[in-house]
Amino acid sequence: MDIRVDVELPCAIDAVLPLINDLTQYPQWMGLVHAVVPEANNQAWQVELRGKIGPFARSKRLRMMQVETSEPHHVRFERQENDGRSHSVWVLDAQVTEVGSASTLNMTLHYGGRLFSNVVERALHDEIEASKQRLRELVAQ
Numbered sequence: 001m002d003i004r005v006d007v008e009l010p011c012a013i014d015a016v017l018p019l020i021n022d023l024t025q026y027p028q029w030m031g032l033v034h035a036v037v038p039e040a041n042n043q044a045w046q047v048e049l050r051g052k053i054g055p056f057a058r059s060k061r062l063r064m065m066q067v068e069t070s071e072p073h074h075v076r077f078e079r080q081e082n083d084g085r086s087h088s089v090w091v092l093d094a095q096v097t098e099v100g101s102a103s104t105l106n107m108t109l110h111y112g113g114r115l116f117s118n119v120v121e122r123a124l125h126d127e128i129e130a131s132k133q134r135l136r137e138l139v140a141q
Helices: 013-021 023-028 118-140
Strands: 002-009 033-038 044-053 056-067 074-079 090-099 102-111
Touching (some): 002 118, 013 118
Antiparallel strands (some): 056 074, 074 090, 090 102
8 A cells, every 4th residue: 555645834844854754743743643652773663553443443563763865855764673573564755845935745655564444544544634734733833
């Protein structure tokens, strides 16, 4: 599954970068990210995703690492578990560009597993739309 999200933000790029470069900031604007605990090296995070559809809730824990990128204002996180087992691929890629006094955030989520059905994917898209508005409100403060 690949999801691309583009959002126009009413702020300079410097207001957006701290909210996307550090996964501990995500719970305040991305509703599916329930909790984030940084590891000692500050390049890896334990991320708990939580979603609810009707009476059903599901949680997923991932160890995400920030990986090097060659472009400024570009951040990429990849799932890198350290338990020796094989896991589904998760990649979150974010690029911010500035145009005048506004910024555009382009995010792509790639998930290589089988967790999502049409119903779950619809709920994910609804949460993404709500998250875009929460992010707009945060950067406007």
